[in-house]
Amino acid sequence: MERESIILIPTLNEKKNLEKLIPAIFDLMPEISVLVADDNSQDGTEEYLGSIKNLYPNLFIINRKNNFGYGRACIEGFQLIRKDVRHPMSYSMTSDVVREDFEYIVTMDADFSHDYRVIPGMLKQLAEHDVVIGSRYISGGKIENWKFHRKVLSKVANFYVRAILNLKIQDLTTGFNAYRQESLFKINLNNIQSDGYAFLVELKYKLANADVNITEYPITFSERREGQSKMSGKIIWESFKLPWQLKFKKI
Numbered sequence: 347m348e349r350e351s352i353i354l355i356p357t358l359n360e361k362k363n364l365e366k367l368i369p370a371i372f373d374l375m376p377e378i379s380v381l382v383a384d385d386n387s388q389d390g391t392e393e394y395l396g397s398i399k400n401l402y403p404n405l406f407i408i409n410r411k412n413n414f415g416y417g418r419a420c421i422e423g424f425q426l427i428r429k430d431v432r433h434p435m436s437y438s439m440t441s442d443v444v445r446e447d448f449e450y451i452v453t454m455d456a457d458f459s460h461d462y463r464v465i466p467g468m469l470k471q472l473a474e475h476d477v478v479i480g481s482r483y484i485s486g487g488k489i490e491n492w493k494f495h496r497k498v499l500s501k502v503a504n505f506y507v508r509a510i511l512n513l514k515i516q517d518l519t520t521g522f523n524a525y526r527q528e529s530l531f532k533i534n535l536n537n538i539q540s541d542g543y544a545f546l547v548e549l550k551y552k553l554a555n556a557d558v559n560i561t562e563y564p565i566t567f568s569e570r571r572e573g574q575s576k577m578s579g580k581i582i583w584e585s586f587k588l589p590w591q592l593k594f595k596k597i
Contacts, residue, residue: 347469348377351450352427353462355382356419359389360456368395371462372402378465379404379448381427382456383419386411416521417545420453421535427451428531452524454480459568460522468524468563476529476559479515479550480522486564487517507547510589515560518550519543522565532556544588551592 353371357364364382371380384391384407395407408422427448450472454460460480471478481487483504489497500519507518533552540548554560 347450347466347472348375350448351452351469352379352381352448353452353454353465354420354423354427355380355454355456356385356416356423357382357387357391357456358385358414359387359391360384361387361389361391361394363456363458364391364394367456367458367462368398368402368405371465372404374463375465377404379406381406381408381423383408383423384410385414385419415541415545417538417541420545420549421538423453424451424530424535428527449527450524451527451530452522454522461566461568464563464565465524471561471563472524472526474559475561476526477550477553477561478524479517479560479562480520480524480565481517481562482520482565482567483516484562484564487562487566489567491569492567503543507589510593511547511551513551513554515550515554516562518547520565520567521546522567524563529553529558532558540588547588548592 355364355367368380371378380402382391382395382405384395386409392407392409395405399405408419408426410419410422450469452465452468454462454465464480468478468480482489483501489500492500504516504518507513508515530553533549533556538545538548538552550560
């Protein structure tokens with residue numbers, strides 16, 4: 347499935363991580379493609395990716411100039427892969443045009459909190475499912491290097507959202523997911539308004555309500571190594587409000 351798959355990695359000042367992650371991904375999966383959606387990083391991310399393009403022809407980058415945020419980076423990445431970009435001036439390509447024949451899309455972070463080595467296993471699940479969620483909260487999943495209060499907060503947040511929205515998904519806030527491309531376009535991506543953790547919840551909620559076949563796959567989540575987190579107080583507050591807004595169709 348490697349040739350039909352592309353890994354979408356939203357980034358913000360992740361050059362040090364990408365220097366290790368990109369070679370590791372292509373060493374494990376030589377025929378897979380990678381699309382980095384970068385929010386105008388100032389740490390040399392764009393220059394680094396350009397410098398290794400000749401080594402990895404299946405490496406692509408979107409250098410986003412505005413409308414920053416994790417959620418918008420993912421949506422623009424999805425639309426570019428689909429050739430369904432509605433707002434072409436919001437980014438500039440610094441590599442060859444992404445080809446059209448990708449059936450499967452994986453989203454992950456660049457900071458090694460997501461273990462790229464489990465991607466082949468997640469992709470295999472797409473033979474029978476539309477969406478595979480890399481889950482910390484099913485049997486076999488776990489979290490490493492988090493303090494106790496962060497584990498409690500994350501579990502409570504997932505329980506809170508799951509209870510309000512009546513969802514069976516155990517890990518609603520994970521960004522490590524695999525999708526059949528067609529499943530993402532059973533919903534209107536441009537109508538997704540939230541960002542950060544809230545974006546991940548809203549996306550999963552809308553996919554579940556579009557009767558998409560979703561399964562969870564156990565992963566080990568590790569604390570980030572380098573780079574800049576996209577989480578903020580605003581995003582956390584948005585995450586708290588979102589389930590009620592979705593429930594009462596305010597979004």
